[in-house]
Amino acid sequence: xxxxxxxxxGSTTVKVAGVDETGECVYDAIAPTEARMEAxxxxxxxxVGETVPVVATGYGRAxxxxxxxxxxxxCHAKGVFHVVGHGGSLIDLGGQDTKVILVGDGGKVRxxxxxxxxxxxxxxxxxxxxARLGVPLTDLAGLALAGTAEATISSTCTVFAESExxxxxxxxxxxxxxxxxxxxxxxxxxxxxxxxxxxKAPFLLSGGGALNPAVHDLLEEELGSRVFVPxxxxxxxxxxxxxxxxxx
Amino acid sequence: MxxxxxxxxxxxxxxxxxxxxxxxxxxxxFKLSRRLAHPRPDDLFGPPLRSSARLKELISRxxxxxxxxxxxxxxxxxxxxxxxxxxxxxxxYPENHGAVCGIRRTALPVMExxxxxxxxxxxxxxxxxxxxxxxxxxxPVGRLPRPDLLVCCTNxxxxxxxxxxxLAWHFQVPLVVIDTPFxxxxxxxxxxxxxxxxxxxxxxxxxxxxxxxxxxxxLERITVSSKxxxxxxxxxxxxxxxxxxxxxxFDAFIHLAPVVEMRGExxxxxxxxxxxxxxxxxxxQGVAAVKTERHRLLWxxxxxxxxxxxxxxxxxxxxxxxxxxxxxxxxxxxxxxxxPKDPVASAARVYLHALLNRSTGHKLRLLQxxxxxxxxxxxxxxxxxxxxxxxxxxxxxxARLPVPAMLLEADHNDPRAFSEEQVTSRVxxxxxxxx
Numbered sequence: 190x191x192x193x194x195x196x197x198x199g200s201t202t203v204k205v206a207g208v209d210e211t212g213e214c215v216y217d218a219i220a221p222t223e224a225r226m227e228a229x230x231x232x233x234x235x236x237v238g239e240t241v242p243v244v245a246t247g248y249g250r251a252x253x254x255x256x257x258x259x260x261x262x263x264c265h266a267k268g269v270f271h272v273v274g275h276g277g278s279l280i281d282l283g284g285q286d287t288k289v290i291l292v293g294d295g296g297k298v299r300x301x302x303x304x305x306x307x308x309x310x311x312x313x314x315x316x317x318x319x320a321r322l323g324v325p326l327t328d329l330a331g332l333a334l335a336g337t338a339e340a341t342i343s344s345t346c347t348v349f350a351e352s353e354x355x356x357x358x359x360x361x362x363x364x365x366x367x368x369x370x371x372x373x374x375x376x377x378x379x380x381x382x383x384x385x386x387x388x389k390a391p392f393l394l395s396g397g398g399a400l401n402p403a404v405h406d407l408l409e410e411e412l413g414s415r416v417f418v419p420x421x422x423x424x425x426x427x428x429x430x431x432x433x434x435x436x437x
Numbered sequence: 438m439x440x441x442x443x444x445x446x447x448x449x450x451x452x453x454x455x456x457x458x459x460x461x462x463x464x465x466x467f468k469l470s471r472r473l474a475h476p477r478p479d480d481l482f483g484p485p486l487r488s489s490a491r492l493k494e495l496i497s498r499x500x501x502x503x504x505x506x507x508x509x510x511x512x513x514x515x516x517x518x519x520x521x522x523x524x525x526x527x528x529x530y531p532e533n534h535g536a537v538c539g540i541r542r543t544a545l546p547v548m549e550x551x552x553x554x555x556x557x558x559x560x561x562x563x564x565x566x567x568x569x570x571x572x573x574x575x576x577p578v579g580r581l582p583r584p585d586l587l588v589c590c591t592n593x594x595x596x597x598x599x600x601x602x603x604l605a606w607h608f609q610v611p612l613v614v615i616d617t618p619f620x621x622x623x624x625x626x627x628x629x630x631x632x633x634x635x636x637x638x639x640x641x642x643x644x645x646x647x648x649x650x651x652x653x654x655x656l657e658r659i660t661v662s663s664k665x666x667x668x669x670x671x672x673x674x675x676x677x678x679x680x681x682x683x684x685x686x687f688d689a690f691i692h693l694a695p696v697v698e699m700r701g702e703x704x705x706x707x708x709x710x711x712x713x714x715x716x717x718x719x720x721x722q723g724v725a726a727v728k729t730e731r732h733r734l735l736w737x738x739x740x741x742x743x744x745x746x747x748x749x750x751x752x753x754x755x756x757x758x759x760x761x762x763x764x765x766x767x768x769x770x771x772x773x774x775x776x777p778k779d780p781v782a783s784a785a786r787v788y789l790h791a792l793l794n795r796s797t798g799h800k801l802r803l804l805q806x807x808x809x810x811x812x813x814x815x816x817x818x819x820x821x822x823x824x825x826x827x828x829x830x831x832x833x834x835x836a837r838l839p840v841p842a843m844l845l846e847a848d849h850n851d852p853r854a855f856s857e858e859q860v861t862s863r864v865x866x867x868x869x870x871x872x
Contacts, residue, residue: 248858262866298870303863305846387836 191216191239193437195430197261198226198249201284201312201397205233206427207241212271212437217424227252244430259433261426262290262301268429269393270296271437272419278388280379280408280416281425282398284312289383292393296429302386309345310378312397317347318371321354322364332368333403340370345378369403376407383412392416395425442507450505458501466494481753483725486688488712495708496694500578503527508647509582511604513597514697515791516590516615517784519663520640522701523655524647529582530698534570535563539742539850541577544569548851562823562850564600571607584610586646588639592617592791594826611646613639617789621796624789632785640781657777659701660784664775669709670696671769674761676716678811681725682733682760683716687749688726689765690740696768731756732871735807737763737800737834738819738827739849751861755868761811763803764827767792770803797830801837808840815871816842817864822854843867 191207199222207216216237223229226249234243234253245253246264261281269279269292276292276299286303287310293299304310319326340362344350350371357367392414398404399422409416419425442450469490476484503509506527512518514532521528538544544562547569552558556568570576587610589601598614605612615635618628640651673692677684692712695705734757741748752759771790776783792800808816816838818831835842843863848854 248862260862260866260869262862263869298866300841301866301870302844303859305859385832 191237191241193431193433193435194234194237194239194241194243195264195427195432195434196230196234196243196245196247196253196256197264197424197426197430198222198230198245198247198252199261199284199426200248200286201316202423203229203233203247203249204424204427205237206421206424206431207237207239208428208431208435208437210435212432212435214421214424214428214431217421217427219423222249227254242434242436244434246426246430257434259430261286262288262298262303264426264429264433265395266290266292266298266429267296267432268425268427269395269419271432272421272425272428273393273417275391277391277393277417278383278386279393279395280383281396282312282379282394282404283396284316287311287379287382287396287398289379289386289388291386291388300386302382304382307346309347309350310375310382314347314350314375315371315398315401317351318354321351322358322367324364324368329368330372330401330403332365333372334369334406336363336365336369338363338366338369339373340366342367342370342374345374350374372401372403372407376404376411379408380411390414394418395422397423399423446505447507450507454498454502454505458498462494462497462501465497466490469493479728481727481729481750483683483719483728486684486692486712486715488692488708488715491708491711492692492694495699495704499699503529503582504580506582509584510586510588510643511584511601512588513590513593513601515593515788515793516588517636517639517788518588519659519701519780519784520636520651520656521586521588521643523659524643524649524651526586526643526647527582528698529584531567531570532563533694533698534576534578534581535566535850536740536742537577538566538570540745542743542852543575543577544743544850545852547573547575558851560823561594561596561600562848564596566850567600568603571604584608586610586643587612588615588643589613590615590617590788592788592794594793594824611642613642615639615788617791617794619796620789620794620799624786628789629782629785632789633782636781636784656780660775660777660780662703662706663701664772664777666696666700666702666705666709667769667772667775669706669713671772673709673713673716674765674769676713676720677726677760679720680733680812681723681727681730682758683719683724683726685726685749686736686759686762686765687740687745689762690745693765693768725758727753727758729753729756730758732814732868733758733760733812735759735761735763735804735811735813735816736819737804737816737831738821739764739824741819741847741855742850743852744847744855747857748860748864751864752868755865757815757868757871759817760813761807763792763800763807766803766807793826797834800830801834804834804838808838813840815840815867817867818842818844819849820844820846822846822848823851824849841867841870 243256245256250258291299548565551568
């Protein structure tokens with residue numbers, strides 16, 4: 190029985206989660222973000238088939254009618270605390286936002302930082318480079334983990350990295366080493382953001398980026414520490430929103 | 438060379454400023470006062486300040502006087518002006534004018550004109566607004582007075598040095614530079630002597646340009662008035678220590694104008710006496726500037742001029758009242774240093790101790806003290822793309838404050854450096870964190 194619903198209208202995907210009275214996620218759905226987010230949210234919520242309180246989060250949170258709007262920072266912290274049972278330094282790698290949230294007791298936000306006005310350290314970076322390399326986004330991590338050779342990508346800017354890729358491809362750089370180098374560039378940018386928030390272990394990873402094993406492995410390498418990926422990392426914001434909707 | 442207006446020009450100025458102009462502005466004040474006396478009910482904000490009507494009149498009159506002023510000096514916001522006022526100069530502040538352009542949202546087209554001329558987008562947006570205004574003549578205040586003298590004091594940044602050199606080249610008028618050594622700690626005797634000598638040099642130049650001699654009694658009188666305005670300003674700001682705050686930093690950003698550009702004028706003192714009395718009355722009656730005040734916040738750096746109202750609404754909707762700012766405090770914190778009996782040496786001390794001429798450690802201590810005194814629950818550190826000296830150190834200061842602090846990346850006058858969605862998310866998340 191669903192007690193509360195959360196909807197996370199992100200820049201790349203829309204996620205819905207429903208929780209029962211214990212806070213367990215008993216319903217989830219995900220779809221690419223459409224231009225008409227308001228109609229999409231209405232449709233996805235109607236598909237659940239239950240009339241329960243709704244909390245909306247993400248960029249489109251204000252567009253959902255009859256839902257309370259809460260920012261993704263609060264929702265992610267709430268969601269991840271429930272799933273893993275403790276706080277820590279949460280890195281949420283989203284489509285256009287990377288957030289680092291220090292999660293305290295009870296899932297309370299103690300501090301947070303986000304990338305500002307630049308999508309270099311976000312999922313968009315990998316989307317752009319995958320398109321440039323001509324490989325599906327889902328294959329990019331596999332290529333990066335296939336070997337140990339690593340091209341040096343000096344630019345962390347998505348636009349400049351793209352031109353760097355072109356020249357490296359022209360020099361015959363293998364796709365595997367290019368992909369590893371690109372992941373390294375992204376991860377270093379994320380780690381720099383995390384360090385500015387004075388993070389410490391335990392580290393947690395959520396968002397679409399958490400589904401990429403190369404991002405996970407290189408993050409562990411750069412942070413020098415284990416990084417835990419909670420169950421349903423992409424739904425963490427929606428899950429937290431559902432918990433808030435259920436009053437849990 | 439000093440300008441000597443003809444008797445006809447003097448008569449025209451008198452009629453336009455003191456006769457017709459004053460009457461029109463008084464009528465405007467009357468209309469605005471009536472509107473302010475019957476405000477529309479508002480769920481978020483308390484009644485508007487009645488004094489705002491007088492403020493509008495004062496500022497408009499200042500710009501009107503400028504149009505007909507026989508003598509005008511353009512000065513930086515941290516420059517000593519008392520000797521200029523005592524010599525009869527009308528004082529024009531390009532930075533304040535930049536803020537007016539920012540609030541009225543007319544800054545961008547003139548900045549773009551300056552950029553077309555070759556000025557980098559990385560330059561301060563006040564400087565670009567000023568260059569663009571000079572190049573196009575476009576201003577929301579009608580017309581700006583041409584300077585006879587430029588006074589540039591480096592106690593706010595080094596950009597002003599090159600900015601005013603360009604103005605001196607463009608207008609072909611004398612430039613007085615007052616170089617203030619950076620204070621890592623307290624001002625040393627030779628720092629004060631060095632600045633004092635430069636102010637004395639500035640007085641000589643101003644006397645030559647005006648064709649007048651500075652009378653010590655005039656300088657003392659203006660300095661008394663200046664000190665009183667600064668003292669009153671400091672007391673006005675302190676009323677926001679009361680819970681609920683009767684006055685927000687957003688109000689202070691606007692009501693700050695007289696103490697900056699009309700310092701040394703008796704009308705400024707009278708205006709601040711009235712404002713202080715209105716605020717004390719509000720405090721006694723428990724009138725809140727923000728009805729929803731649950732969180733009290735402190736602001737660091739310049740305002741985002743084009744977004745003052747918008748940000749005020751966003752915070753109030755989240756139950757936050759911005760009760761103080763280091764920026765508005767900067768014009769109140771030095772009143773003890775002003776000594777009308779020794780106006781030049783005390784000016785050297787005062788202008789050396791400008792907030793941006795002091796170490797980041799001083800700024801940190803100020804933030805800590807203000808957080809405590811104003812009982813702030815959080816701090817918003819505006820990382821201002823245009824004002825590097827003010828933004829320097831904020832990342833480290835953030836970690837050393839007794840309450841949570843957030844960095845808000847924007848620019849005081851360039852709307853292109855402001856992302857509404859990103860700022861909304863960060864501010865709302867910050868307020869949720871404080872809840």
